[in-house]
Amino acid sequence: MGSFFPSSFAPLDPQSFSDESKAVIDFIEEYYRNIEKYPVQSRVQPGYLSEKLPDSAPYGPESLEDILKDVSESILPGLTHWQSPNFFAYFQANASTAGFLGEMLCSGLNVVGFNWISSPAATELESIVVDWMGKMLKLPSSFLFSGTGGGVLHGSTCEAVVCTLAAARDKALERLGGDENITKLVVYASGQTHFTVQKAAKLIGITKSNFRAITTSFSTKFAQSPENLRAAIEEDIKAGLVPLYLCGTVGTTSCGAVDPINELANIYREYKMWFHVDAAYAGSACTCPEFRPYLDGVELADSISLNPHKWFLTNMDCCCLWLKQPKFLVDSLSTDSEILRNSASESHSVLDYKDWQIALSRQFKALKLWIVIRKHGLTNLMYHIRSDVSMAKRFEHIKDTNPTQSLIAMVAKDHDFEIVVPRKFALVCFRMKPEIESKGTELNRELLNAVNSSGRAFMTHGVVGGTFYIRAAIGATLTEEHHVDDLWKLIKEKAQNLFLN
Amino acid sequence: MGSFFPSSFAPLDPQSFSDESKAVIDFIEEYYRNIEKYPVQSRVQPGYLSEKLPDSAPYGPESLEDILKDVSESILPGLTHWQSPNFFAYFQANASTAGFLGEMLCSGLNVVGFNWISSPAATELESIVVDWMGKMLKLPSSFLFSGTGGGVLHGSTCEAVVCTLAAARDKALERLGGDENITKLVVYASGQTHFTVQKAAKLIGITKSNFRAITTSFSTKFAQSPENLRAAIEEDIKAGLVPLYLCGTVGTTSCGAVDPINELANIYREYKMWFHVDAAYAGSACTCPEFRPYLDGVELADSISLNPHKWFLTNMDCCCLWLKQPKFLVDSLSTDSEILRNSASESHSVLDYKDWQIALSRQFKALKLWIVIRKHGLTNLMYHIRSDVSMAKRFEHIKDTNPTQSLIAMVAKDHDFEIVVPRKFALVCFRMKPEIESKGTELNRELLNAVNSSGRAFMTHGVVGGTFYIRAAIGATLTEEHHVDDLWKLIKEKAQNLFLN
CATH class of the missing domain: 3.40.640.10 (Type I PLP-dependent aspartate aminotransferase-like (Major domain))
Known part of the structure; x- marks a missing residue:
């Protein structure tokens, strides 16, 4: 029987909580260390996962070891790796240690702050942190x-x-x-x-x-x-x-x-x-x-x-x-509900966030944003933005700093490429110049496919005013200058192949 | 300058990710170990937190140590502890180690699975796990x-x-x-x-x-x-x-x-x-x-x-x-968007969950539910439900198993109390019988306040057919039989005080 015996069932035992959580932390740490080894865009075919997993739930419990093995073998290959430094698609979704710590606290405390009384700190910290953010943005x-x-x-x-x-x-x-x-x-x-x-x-x-x-x-x-x-x-x-x-x-x-x-x-x-x-x-x-x-x-x-x-x-x-x-x-x-009535709400000295959103239930998200702000400070948050913008500028048009690497000329300086919409932030919209304008979409679609299917980077596209272009959204948390340089090299390499064909 | 120097800025460095995450795991483990020491319902007054925290964000980064100190000193006192075994309010919000592990993986991988191509595993696992759940419920x-x-x-x-x-x-x-x-x-x-x-x-x-x-x-x-x-x-x-x-x-x-x-x-x-x-x-x-x-x-x-x-x-x-x-x-x-167009979606061989929900963005929640199901297995999940129902039955009317503890007679057996709505699951709706019916609301409201303000348990109330009653929602993850027995003792103790006054 062993672990199948229900009397040993303790789904939130502090010791195993700690041991197993740390094993998952090690797993995620390892994932970040190896993240560049995965093809950025997943290469799986539709329906791949149903061939790997059983079609119904297990009757008995399974070990964390087995589950993590399946995450490695079955889930990771099916991910498009948003945290890869070579992810330049859509807009980035910035993970950070601070954000993760905040998520852990939110999930560990697992309070439901629909109204003030259901967890006053959740409501009050949220009000404080949105004011912090508002002030950082110099909102009136x-x-x-x-x-x-x-x-x-x-x-x-x-x-x-x-x-x-x-x-x-x-x-x-x-x-x-x-x-x-x-x-x-x-x-x-x-x-x-x-x-x-x-x-x-x-x-x-x-x-x-x-x-x-x-x-x-x-x-x-x-x-x-x-x-x-x-x-x-x-x-x-x-x-x-x-x-x-x-x-x-x-x-x-x-x-x-x-x-x-x-x-x-x-x-x-x-x-x-x-x-x-x-x-x-x-x-x-x-x-x-x-x-x-x-x-x-x-x-x-x-x-x-x-x-x-x-x-x-x-x-x-x-x-x-x-x-x-x-x-x-x-x-x-707002909706009235007897079950949520309480003297604090009725005194009108507090606010109930359930009336500020769609759902009744809500997580303690403020903890996450609060930790993100404190752990970085405005100075590092601004540094983060500026370094991404500076990498986008570099990708766009900063001149070659290493004359031996002739491939590094970057978009605006390269006669084969052009900027489609002027860059304002860290999103570069560019395309390969077609010899005949009517071939522009096909050419750039092929180039984008070639880059993405290499597994070495992932970008997406846009269309404005009838013009198809490639979007390089620079700003994944782990992206550094050399990744942007490598992206450009990759684009040039794939473009040359297309020209040769 | 030290850590203020931006060039050392590495917000997702694997080593510090691991070290700091484990420190937070230790913090949460400690929280679970001590959870019964906190008053279940927070005792803070409206506005308490703005007196403890600065009114704008810090310019420089702060240490995790300082942040966790503030969580202990400023946030925890403002929580109503949903994970306390003495939480019987609203409906429970079951945390578990498995659920937490799933949240960590979801947050660590931080993929955004709005359509199939943006992370195929997110879509496919979700389809598989909702089918698992559906089969566990014997849905057609x-x-x-x-x-x-x-x-x-x-x-x-x-x-x-x-x-x-x-x-x-x-x-x-x-x-x-x-x-x-x-x-x-x-x-x-x-x-x-x-x-x-x-x-x-x-x-x-x-x-x-x-x-x-x-x-x-x-x-x-x-x-x-x-x-x-x-x-x-x-x-x-x-x-x-x-x-x-x-x-x-x-x-x-x-x-x-x-x-x-x-x-x-x-x-x-x-x-x-x-x-x-x-x-x-x-x-x-x-x-x-x-x-x-x-x-x-x-x-x-x-x-x-x-x-x-x-x-x-x-x-x-x-x-x-x-x-x-x-x-x-x-x-x-569904809405069309050029930026999300991709051949997988256009082949109609995949589904795009963005068209099944309100928002465009979405988390990889399936990972959490999948781990919850696998790590417990249907057998333990059923055990969890049944043990909560059995505790609710015990609270409601199972006979005193220890004749020396005269307080333990439980609701239905006690001449001072009555069940208001027959119990079907693990929610017990009861009230203290008033001598005059018109005093029922006041009496039970006072009793509920007395129980909640003791800090030893937290319940909420309901009103059906004009009758005010107390809800004991039994089923917090950490609740065991002795917590339910203690709840009943607490209710009896507070009821006696009210009668004496």
């Missing part, structure tokens, strides 16, 4: 608890957009005097970032045809054009529709474009919309004074969000959302 | 990937309800031929569990007045009455409204009531609604054959969800959702 006090606003930690930008959209919708429907007006409400966002806002708008009941992805173009470096926006709004108003919500983006997903927040803010005020600033990726950079101007105008917005789980050394997941008038969020999302 | 194959349906891991029941509601809404609006019909759609759920479904319905744009919380009563042990439901539906249809979605609950939050799934299913079919079964709490118990009959009729439903993060030894957060026709979910939640 109208967004801070220490001022007249407040913030919350969500899991994703989509959740932040869903919640603020719902708040805006309910506020508008009240003003318009009837729920049947929901079909008149219109949501606007840059064509560059449409999918999150579009999904969120659909989710909260906005008619599909009432979502406007404002076309962007090379002429504005793919920033939302206030003129196009105004034209779309005017047309909607003429058609009897009601502008509801405008999302401005600082650092779009496809090419890192920055909407002119100041100018958009003036428009939204004119039309009484809700104005949300989505700084999911580039918001973290705005902790550095040299990038902060991109947020100018945020003081006019209703809400702003950014994801520390992208570029701010915070393991998944963590999204900061600040609001000028959290009241509207709470009006829209 | 129409809910399994190995059959004709499929499942996904969400973070919360609310998310599962939001997504299925949106799918139902979009399907209905298409049938009705116009978005303006959204104001006609009506959602039904038990008055026992209204808040999650009500919040979700409001979020997706259902008119507030079109939510029906079906009244329940002592006569049906607070199960939803098919007659009341049918009456409400008929009335709505007469008024020109359209029944959209019915939520049946197996194990309601307030008192653990079970809706008659079979009978509800017959009604929903008649009216062409979407039928969702919410088994957030009690679903885990249905892995034991003796509880499975509560799910009878689920084969007729459209979707079912349960939260392993409650009673299934899975650290926060994890909610399983199964659907008969995942297609409707995907139709409602």
Whole structure:
């Protein structure tokens, strides 16, 4: 019988908790040490895992040793290694020791802070840490608890957009005097970032045809054009529709474009919309004074969000959302429940974060962000951003520092390559110049496939204004200069092969 | 300068990752060893933490030692200790070593599996493990990937309800031929569990007045009455409204009531609604054959969800959702994005979980549930459920096994106490019998406060049919028989004090 005998069952025994956790720490340490040995993008075929694992759960317990063996043999080959220093796809998801320590504490304490009373520290630390973040970003006090606003930690930008959209919708429907007006409400966002806002708008009941992805173009470096926006709004108003919500983006997903927040803010005020600033990726950079101007105008917005789980050394997941008038969020999302009634909430001296988000239950994510900030300090967090930007610059156009390595000329200096959208942060959008423009997509798609299938790096692509390009998102935690140099060498090597063929 | 010097900045150095992680493991181990020394419910006052922490982030890095000191001195006193064996409030949030190991691996690998290609193992393991869970629950194959349906891991029941509601809404609006019909759609759920479904319905744009919380009563042990439901539906249809979605609950939050799934299913079919079964709490118990009959009729439903993060030894957060026709979910939640386009998705040989949930980004939660299942095996998971139920029975009415301890007579045997709603799982709903019925609420509220403020246990309350009662939710991972006996002694002691006063 042995370990199958239930009376020995102690699923949270402190000693075995410690022993087994340390074995997993060793496993992860080893993974980080060897991470460059794996092909960055997984090479498995669809359905590979069902051939390796049983199709139903085991009846008896299995050992950690067996489980870790399966993780090594069956799971790791199926991973695309986001923590690899050679991962340049999508946007990076920065893990760090500090973020991991915070996750461990969050998971170990495993408290559920839906309201203040259910774990006061979870609510209070969250309020403190979102204020810390807000101050690091030099947000006006109208967004801070220490001022007249407040913030919350969500899991994703989509959740932040869903919640603020719902708040805006309910506020508008009240003003318009009837729920049947929901079909008149219109949501606007840059064509560059449409999918999150579009999904969120659909989710909260906005008619599909009432979502406007404002076309962007090379002429504005793919920033939302206030003129196009105004034209779309005017047309909607003429058609009897009601502008509801405008999302401005600082650092779009496809090419890192920055909407002119100041100018958009003036428009939204004119039309009484809700104005949300989505700084999911580039918001973290705005902790550095040299990038902060991109947020100018945020003081006019209703809400702003950014994801520390992208570029701010915070393991998944963590999204900061600040609001000028959290009241509207709470009006829209709060529900009464006898089972949650308590004197602290009724005294109105505390806040209950369940009314600031979609779900009732919530993790103690604040612990993670708090440890990330303290363990690095603003100085190292800024250093992290700046070193990634500097590597992106190097990749883009800094001149060859070693004349013997002729391959290192980098994108902008190489006559075979060109920058497609000017770089603002650490995302480089480039392509191989086609001899005939109509072959550009095919050529660059082939080049991207060749790079990715080498296993030595992983990038993704984008399309703006009809132009297909390759995205090198520089900023994985472990990426160093030599990885960026190697990426360039790899690209050149694969490009030469394509030319020769 | 020392550690402030940025060139030494290595936020994911494997060696310090390992050393510091192990220090945090030691910290958490120590926390579990001492967990009974803390008052279960935190005694801090609103605003306590802002007096202890600086109001802005540090400029330079701080040591782990300093941070852990602050966790001990400032955070732990502000926690309500959900992992304490004396935590009997709300529903338990079961941490376990296995769940923690899974969280560590998830956080350490830190992959973002929004689509198949972004980390195939994340998608494939999730599909496999939801099938494992489905088979453990003896769900019909129409809910399994190995059959004709499929499942996904969400973070919360609310998310599962939001997504299925949106799918139902979009399907209905298409049938009705116009978005303006959204104001006609009506959602039904038990008055026992209204808040999650009500919040979700409001979020997706259902008119507030079109939510029906079906009244329940002592006569049906607070199960939803098919007659009341049918009456409400008929009335709505007469008024020109359209029944959209019915939520049946197996194990309601307030008192653990079970809706008659079979009978509800017959009604929903008649009216062409979407039928969702919410088994957030009690679903885990249905892995034991003796509880499975509560799910009878689920084969007729459209979707079912349960939260392993409650009673299934899975650290926060994890909610399983199964659907008969995942297609409707995907139709409602998918969005195209050039940046995510890839040949695997376009071949339709894989599934992309981003289209099964609210957010784009997603963690590798499947790893956690997979390790929980393997490390315990079905046998120990059933043992866990059964031992909690057996402790609840003991608390409720098992006879005194030690005649010298006269205080141990337990609720149902004690002439001063009574069971308010018959127990089905491990939640005991009881109250002290008042001499005058009108004093019942006050008396039990005082008793509950006396117990909770002792710091020796934490319970919450409920109200059904106008009766205030105390909930003892038995099933924290560390709870053993003697904790339940101590809880009863504590209640008796506090009750005697109240009587004497």
